[in-house]
Amino acid sequence: MNAKPQFLLVNPKVLPDVFEKVIEAKRLLASGKVKTSSEASKSAGISRSVFYKYKDHVFPYEDQAGNRIITLGLRLSDEPGVLSSVLTELYRNGANLLTVNQNIPNDGIANVTVSVIIGDSVAGVEEMIEALSTIHGVIESKTI
Template sequence: MSDKKKFYLIREDVLPESIKKTLKVKSLLDDEPRMSIFDAVRRFDLSRSAYYKYKDTIFPVDDTKTERNVTMLLHVDDNIGLLSRVLELIAAEQGSVLTIHQSLPIKEKTTITITLNATQIELTINGLLDQLKNIDGVNHVQLIGMTM
């Protein structure tokens, strides 16, 4: 058996209640460092054993405090200047593009894969993805990887 750990990105709405509560407790303890773990878990009706079981294994995507590199896939229309508008938005949000790959267009559609250093971006990752989705010609944006 391998000791190598696997990581997954998973939507919050499919998480068990105990993991959601663990995230709330962790957030509360970050906001109120003087609060005891006992009081924090009691506030969210979570057992201390559940908290200790999950506390070091679950981290919100938007909660990384160190350098974070994000890889995303954009499904877009093959419009002149679209990639430029995407890069302008990333630069305006203080993102640093590390790699870009744009596929050849098929039926006036193409995909763009971008990896960027998002450490300086003030928006949450979800906020950045939402901003990119709002660009005219961007049909779908998907987070496909992230360093933690």
């Protein structure tokens, strides 16, 4: 017995424009440009009933083909500014920060995991790790 697919990837050119307007309304709400679904619906040019009918069933597709997500494992000395220096260096290397998780320091060492998106603009993961290892207070840096 074949199960029907739950999701389809469809070019919006063949769909009624109401679906794109629902996505626009959702973006307006998420960005904080509007405060209520009523304002979002009005700004996007749809009725509230249309927004509520489709809001949980229409999602934008973001092409991430050129992006890679990597997670770095770091051991940092418990000194002011070390984590900030690491994040600044990641930014300089073109990484887009997704998550940071720092454990409570133990014996003067804090274990930190950082997830970033790196695109084509980044020279390479190895070069990024090498740049991080030159920062004062970085004891170890590696991909996990």
